[in-house]
Amino acid sequence: MxxxxxxxxxxxxxxxxxxxxxxxxxxxxxxxxxxxxxxxxxxxxxxxxxxxxxxxxxxxxxxxxxxxxxxxxxxxxxxxxxxxxxxxxxxxxxxxxxxxxxxxxxxxxxxxxxxxxxxxxxxxxHNVHIHTEHEVTAEQIYHLQPAIAKSPPPQSVDLVSPVKGMNFVCVELPSLEILAQVEASGKAITPQLDVDWNTGFIGSYFYVIDEQEGEKLTIRTRMIEKSLEDPATGAAASGLAALLALKHKLRFAKFSITQGVEMGRRSEIGVEVTLTESLDKVKKVVLSGSxxxxxxxxxxxx
The missing domain is CATH 3.10.310.10 (Diaminopimelate Epimerase; Chain A, domain 1)
Incomplete structure (x- = not known):
């Protein structure tokens, strides 16, 4: 033995x-x-x-x-x-x-x-890839999360892979009140991934931007995969941070991400993202925590 x-x-x-x-x-x-x-x-x-x-x-x-x-x-x-x-x-x-x-x-x-x-x-x-070949629709999100179907619609829906094989549908919600309604519904989201990236885990990452001061952002998140909720998801946090840095052209972005509050396991995740001078590629991602x-x-x- x-x-x-x-x-x-x-x-x-x-x-x-x-x-x-x-x-x-x-x-x-x-x-x-x-x-x-x-x-x-x-x-x-x-x-x-x-x-x-x-x-x-x-x-x-x-x-x-x-x-x-x-x-x-x-x-x-x-x-x-x-x-x-x-x-x-x-x-x-x-x-x-x-x-x-x-x-x-x-x-x-x-x-x-x-x-x-x-x-x-x-x-x-990291090998950050933002999927663009197929849209993830609000209807797909409502099928996954019927509890928020009558709320104001998501402000954005993006599909990002921080590395190949790790994929997250990032859904920006209008408020913390709507974030609190998100459920581990047991339903799977099956978006079409870009060619050559169609592999690995897919999770749903719901977030609200609490505060932004220059290149510093404070964010609340929840990560759902079918009937499970994850208290802290560093890969999703890294992917979301890279996505937002690229979307908003933030050269040296710092993110304070809080996850797991609704399930009683508060987690504090730090992410720093550095872009190239052209602001169109990720140069470095640093994840931090205790x-x-x-x-x-x-x-x-x-």
Whole structure:
């Protein structure tokens, strides 16, 4: 019988039992676990994501690096935001004794990390694509969310992929009151994606811009996927931030995004987006947040 140590952390929060829970299963140096076994373990945890962290021997003279794989209950992901931040805080804070810098390697590419003892910043892999070949209509949104069908219509509906395989329908609503009516209705949205981008996860990300002062925006969000609501979605937040920076030509944009309020798991997500000088491409995306360890134990598997 194989045993693997694990911890759980609450991500995008400084308060335990808030934010978004994450399981981190540690794979000791020199060992490996089959993909099918990883998927079974992620299904057993039944959280939005589970990370498998390949442990390394850290050295004070070198920048610590770790390979990670990220799984939903039913599929592996190339990248996801709250697993990145949660793993960064745990790996740099605990495994590397509060190292200020490090790197994660996920399937989407390398992720440069900074850590100040509380907040981790991750320069995330990105290949931002705004889908334009097919429109997502208000009627599709109302089918997904019948509770808001009689409210004032969405102010905008966009489909964005922060990386290939992660896709979000971003719906700007007129008010927080309408945002509160959004439900995990169990209905799936199936928009047509652009050619060569028709793959991976699709979620619905509803948002209200609370405040904008220059290139600083404060936003409230909710992320729904069928019958599930996610307390904090770093990939969606990154995609939305890149979308808004491009739409509004914001060269150095900073976003404070609050998610999970309506489900009692308030999450605070930071995103910084830098555009190229031409203002038509994303140069850099930095995701930031905190995480706290909640549980630890051992996974037993055959």
């Amino acid at each position: 194989t045993s693997l140590p694990f911890v759980t952390v609450d991500v995008f929060t400084t308060t335990r039992f808030a934010g978004n829970p994450l399981a981190i299963v540690k794979i000791p140096k020199g060992r490996d676990v089959a993909t099918a076994q990883m998927q079974s373990i992620a299904s057993e945890f039944n959280l939005s994501e589970t990370v498998f962290l390949y442990e390394n021997n850290t050295n004070d003279e070198t920048e610590p690096e770790w390979r990670i794989r990220i799984f939903m209950v039913g599929a592996e992901l190339p990248f996801a935001g709250h697993p990145t931040i949660g793993t960064a805080c745990y790996a740099l804070g605990t495994l590397a004794n509060n190292s200020r810098h490090g790197k994660l390697h996920c399937n989407a590419g390398p992720i440069e990390l900074e850590y100040d003892g509380e907040v981790a910043k991750a320069s995330i892999p 995480a706290l360890k909640v549980m630890e134990g051992t996974v037993f598997c055959d």
